[in-house]
Amino acid sequence: MRTFIEFAVLGLGLGALYALVALGIVIVHRVSGVINFAMGAIGMVGVYTFWELHDRHGWSFAAAIVPSLLVSALVGFLIQAILLRRLQNASPLVRLLATIAVLVSLQSALELRYPSQAEAMQSSVPTGTLHLWGLRIGEDRVIIFGIVLALIFGLTAVYRWTKFGIATTAVADDVMVSESLGRSANMVAAWNWGIASALSALAGILLAPITGLSVTQLTNLLIPALAAAVIGSMVSFPITLAAAILIGILESEMSWYVTAPGWSAAAPFLVIILVLALRGKTIPGRSHERSRLPAVGHGNVSWGGLVAALGGSMLLLALLPLDWVNGMGVTVAVGIVLLSFIVVTGYAGQLSLAQFALAGLGAFVAGRLVATQNMPFLLALLCGILVAIPIGIVVGLPAVRTRGSQLAVATLGLSAAIEALVFNNRDWTGGGDGTSIGDPHIFGLDINAILYPRTYVVVTIAIFTLVALAVANLRRGRIGRQLLATRANERAAMSLGVNIVATKLYAFVVGSVIAAIGGVMLAFRSPSIVYSDYIAFGSISLVAEAVVGGIGFVIGPLFGATLQPASLGTNIGVLAFGDGFQKYLPLISGIILIRVLIRSPGGMVTHAGEGVRFIGRQVKKVLPQRQHMSPSQKVLARSSAATHPPTAGAELEVRDVAITFGSVRALDNVSLKITAGRVLGLIGPNGAGKTTLIDAVSGFIAPTAGSVSIDGAPLTRMSPRRRSRLGVARSFQALELFEDLTVLENLLIATERPAFGRYVSDLFMPGVARLPSVAREAIEEFDLAADLDRLPSELPYGRRRLVAIARAIAAEPSFLLLDEPAAGLSDRERVELVELIRRLAARDIGVLLVEHDVDLVMRACDEIVVLDFGRVIAHGSPADIRRDPAVIEAYLGAAEADPAVAEVDSKATVSS
Numbered sequence: 001m002r003t004f005i006e007f008a009v010l011g012l013g014l015g016a017l018y019a020l021v022a023l024g025i026v027i028v029h030r031v032s033g034v035i036n037f038a039m040g041a042i043g044m045v046g047v048y049t050f051w052e053l054h055d056r057h058g059w060s061f062a063a064a065i066v067p068s069l070l071v072s073a074l075v076g077f078l079i080q081a082i083l084l085r086r087l088q089n090a091s092p093l094v095r096l097l098a099t100i101a102v103l104v105s106l107q108s109a110l111e112l113r114y115p116s117q118a119e120a121m122q123s124s125v126p127t128g129t130l131h132l133w134g135l136r137i138g139e140d141r142v143i144i145f146g147i148v149l150a151l152i153f154g155l156t157a158v159y160r161w162t163k164f165g166i167a168t169t170a171v172a173d174d175v176m177v178s179e180s181l182g183r184s185a186n187m188v189a190a191w192n193w194g195i196a197s198a199l200s201a202l203a204g205i206l207l208a209p210i211t212g213l214s215v216t217q218l219t220n221l222l223i224p225a226l227a228a229a230v231i232g233s234m235v236s237f238p239i240t241l242a243a244a245i246l247i248g249i250l251e252s253e254m255s256w257y258v259t260a261p262g263w264s265a266a267a268p269f270l271v272i273i274l275v276l277a278l279r280g281k282t283i284p285g286r287s288h289e290r291s292r293l294p295a296v297g298h299g300n301v302s303w304g305g306l307v308a309a310l311g312g313s314m315l316l317l318a319l320l321p322l323d324w325v326n327g328m329g330v331t332v333a334v335g336i337v338l339l340s341f342i343v344v345t346g347y348a349g350q351l352s353l354a355q356f357a358l359a360g361l362g363a364f365v366a367g368r369l370v371a372t373q374n375m376p377f378l379l380a381l382l383c384g385i386l387v388a389i390p391i392g393i394v395v396g397l398p399a400v401r402t403r404g405s406q407l408a409v410a411t412l413g414l415s416a417a418i419e420a421l422v423f424n425n426r427d428w429t430g431g432g433d434g435t436s437i438g439d440p441h442i443f444g445l446d447i448n449a450i451l452y453p454r455t456y457v458v459v460t461i462a463i464f465t466l467v468a469l470a471v472a473n474l475r476r477g478r479i480g481r482q483l484l485a486t487r488a489n490e491r492a493a494m495s496l497g498v499n500i501v502a503t504k505l506y507a508f509v510v511g512s513v514i515a516a517i518g519g520v521m522l523a524f525r526s527p528s529i530v531y532s533d534y535i536a537f538g539s540i541s542l543v544a545e546a547v548v549g550g551i552g553f554v555i556g557p558l559f560g561a562t563l564q565p566a567s568l569g570t571n572i573g574v575l576a577f578g579d580g581f582q583k584y585l586p587l588i589s590g591i592i593l594i595r596v597l598i599r600s601p602g603g604m605v606t607h608a609g610e611g612v613r614f615i616g617r618q619v620k621k622v623l624p625q626r627q628h629m630s631p632s633q634k635v636l637a638r639s640s641a642a643t644h645p646p647t648a649g650a651e652l653e654v655r656d657v658a659i660t661f662g663s664v665r666a667l668d669n670v671s672l673k674i675t676a677g678r679v680l681g682l683i684g685p686n687g688a689g690k691t692t693l694i695d696a697v698s699g700f701i702a703p704t705a706g707s708v709s710i711d712g713a714p715l716t717r718m719s720p721r722r723r724s725r726l727g728v729a730r731s732f733q734a735l736e737l738f739e740d741l742t743v744l745e746n747l748l749i750a751t752e753r754p755a756f757g758r759y760v761s762d763l764f765m766p767g768v769a770r771l772p773s774v775a776r777e778a779i780e781e782f783d784l785a786a787d788l789d790r791l792p793s794e795l796p797y798g799r800r801r802l803v804a805i806a807r808a809i810a811a812e813p814s815f816l817l818l819d820e821p822a823a824g825l826s827d828r829e830r831v832e833l834v835e836l837i838r839r840l841a842a843r844d845i846g847v848l849l850v851e852h853d854v855d856l857v858m859r860a861c862d863e864i865v866v867l868d869f870g871r872v873i874a875h876g877s878p879a880d881i882r883r884d885p886a887v888i889e890a891y892l893g894a895a896e897a898d899p900a901v902a903e904v905d906s907k908a909t910v911s912s
């Protein structure tokens with residue numbers, strides 16, 4: 001018991017320091033919505049300032065601490081005020097990457113200034129031992145705990161009772177408020193960044209005397225701090241504090257009681273993953289962010305270009321000196337690992353910070369098998385891949401329920417756990433000596449990278465080419481479209497029958513296979529593999545390289561990998577600037593990443609692409625012209641896909657459905673029936689519950705009471721995807737188009753139901769898509785043929801809405817739920833819409849039409865249900881509804897009700 005308490009007190013001090021960093025993370029996340037990975041690095045600027053003033057120049061603690069904290073605060077303030085402000089409208093992914101860019105830049109700048117591994121630092125608090133009740137307790141831990149506790153109470157008071165605190169809460173709580181405040185919201189955020197950065201610096205100043213001063217000391221605290229912040233839901237100070245203390249104590253106790261190596265370090269990461277998975281939601285809410293993500297290429301392969309590139313690299317390999325050959329080897333091997341980011345982050349939009357750990361696992365398994373079992377290289381590679389796959393799935397599991405920055409935290413946690421449990425386990429890895437791999441062979445060919453470096457690079461290039469072709473194929477096929485749809489808008493993708501869970505996990509599986517291949521090729525370059533190189537934070541620099549190269553483009557990794565130390569970039573840099581260049585490379589990559597994020601989100605490859613396209617145009621001028629069909633021409637030239645006609649006479653019944661949001665009763669015992677071949681209108685004032693009803697029918701919200709069924713078979717517990725498969729399609733009020741996919745691809749997502757085999761075959765043969773006849777008719781009806789190869793964002797609003805309707809129709813539904821389809825349409829387009837709706841009904845589709853254009857509803861519908869405050873106040877024919885006094889009072893008003901009774905009957909004309 002005595003030991004338990006002594007270790008608990010040790011953990012208390014550590015936990016208090018985690019709490020300081022964690023609070024900094026919470027403060028920044030509240031105002032900027034971003035997890036600040038640079039928190040530790042920013043703090044270190046202040047810690048080194050303190051060390052210079054206090055330890056080197058003999059300033060007193062009181063004199064040194066103030067300027068030191070101010071320096072960090074200023075750095076944090078400027079990062080928000082200058083960098084994050086410019087990225088205000090960028091996606092959370094890009095903003096998170098910006099903090100990674102700051103981390104890389106600041107850390108490498110500090111490493112340049114303070115190259116030695118660790119410095120001793122005098123403690124600023126007494127370090128004696130207290131003897132209490134027979135226990136020996138470190139005085140410093142108790143004092144640190146006391147300081148942190150006092151600070152946190154002070155901060156809570158500031159945020160609760162001061163003007164600044166209230167302004168911060170306003171900015172944190174309401175995006176609209178923060179946007180309307182404009183400049184001042186940015187200033188509030190910047191001040192908060194300043195406070196958070198000062199807290200981080202204080203944590204470092206208190207920690208350094210205990211652990212020794214090093215550049216990464218605070219960044220190493222990031223993961224346990226993130227665990228605490230995540231448990232506090234990124235908002236609560238007291239819960240974050242309690243969680244940080246508990247994690248500190250847990251780690252401290254485990255270091256004593258659990259003898260198996262690595263578990264005490266891995267504990268906080270496992271906590272993060274558990275909490276995120278339990279807390280997350282498989283279906284994101286209505287307000288889920290829909291911001292633009294980094295640009296993505298088409299995945300088209302220029303065979304001529306590929307042959308020329310391969311020929312050119314063989315020539316270079318033959319001619320270049322050995323250090324350049326090695327540079328090529330590193331570039332291409334890292335390029336393979338970066339290709340895994342293209343699939344996971346570029347295509348599927350999931351920011352994984354575990355790819356380097358997966359690469360290390362591949363290398364670990366293959367290396368150990370070759371070294372200890374004398375296994376042939378290719379078989380060992382295969383085993384490395386096979387082990388990486390289940391771990392890739394484990395890494396991907398949090399992605400099913402968490403998104404954006406939270407996922408980045410979970411995956412970073414997992415890779416840190418892998419590092420602690422596997423790579424730092426000397427019994428398994430051979431320790432500092434590593435694994436000696438001897439002479440690996442492929443089909444009898446010796447590929448020992450030391451003896452035959454050129455052969456090894458040729459093999460690496462061949463493997464890169466095959467993997468890159470598979471990644472390009474994936475982009476062009478059905479599964480690639482589903483990945484991009486998932487990345488762009490999970491709600492819309494689900495509503496069209498895309499299996500979000502399978503799609504995300506698939507991306508992680510493919511990503512882990514690719515990472516493992518890259519890891520093996522990277523590791524086998526040296527005769528002895530040292531696994532502790534595969535540190536968890538390695539994925540952070542790799543993701544930076546992937547983004548700089550172009551995270552949506554298959555060739556991007558080759559550009560990005562040039563930023564890796566010892567790669568071709570180093571060769572070129574040394575040639576241009578001399579030997580000193582190498583040490584500046586990490587700083588240069590951080591700065592380039594910041595520039596890319598601000599200026600060219602497509603990455604370096606997009607600039608190179610302009611050059612290649614220019615050369616391509618010149619070549620075309622000389623060579624005989626061949627007519628190329630556009631993607632849409634190719635699809636339209638093919639015969640229609642098999643169609644799935646709706647079932648005649650089917651009925652979708654909503655019975656006594658009630659939905660409450662807190663105290664708001666959005667739907668109150670609503671019953672209605674959508675019948676095949678008929679159009680049911682649903683009208684009512686704003687906030688009456690119309691969209692909520694569509695959400696309930698399509699599976700986005702679970703009713704508090706009541707049921708939804710098709711022909712008596714209950715749907716209530718089914719996911720949106722399964723409902724979509726049963727023929728329920730919907731459009732969205734906010735359109736929810738897939739902005740990175742062309743109009744044609746938007747329609748294809750709705751029509752394609754990939755068989756399981758596609759997950760494999762798309763990597764080799766993506767095939768050409770087909771559209772069913774109903775989708776072709778919608779294209780014709782809305783005159784969309786000329787827009788098929790354009791992105792939705794290039795179209796005016798009215799046409800975007802037509803694309804959204806056409807997409808719902810392309811799903812060949814039995815029941816179509818249209819949410820305000822006419823908003824933003826011209827008069828002519830409204831007439832066409834009514835005609836189309838009537839034609840869909842004539843084809844036995846049951847339509848539910850939610851619309852504020854009463855005239856259009858009257859013309860299009862057979863029956864109308866009127867909602868008010870979540871209750872049905874009328875149900876009948878359009879003519880009855882016009883005359884209903886309750887409807888006139890609640891919604892139509894006298895003017896709307898009067899003139900159109902005659903016009904109601906014009907619907908019959910339209911429908912016939």
Ligand SMILES: Nc1ncnc2c1ncn2[C@@H]1O[C@H](COP(=O)(O)OP(=O)(O)OP(=O)(O)O)[C@@H](O)[C@H]1O
Nearest residue numbers: 286661664666684685686687688689690691692693
């Ligand atoms: N996720 C949610 N959380 C809390 N309240 C919600 C949520 N979704 C809807 N509501 C509330 O439920 C009620 C019904 O909203 P709903 O959007 O369904 O109305 P509507 O009839 O579609 O309105 P409109 O015509 O403006 O689109 C409103 O009071 C709304 O504020």
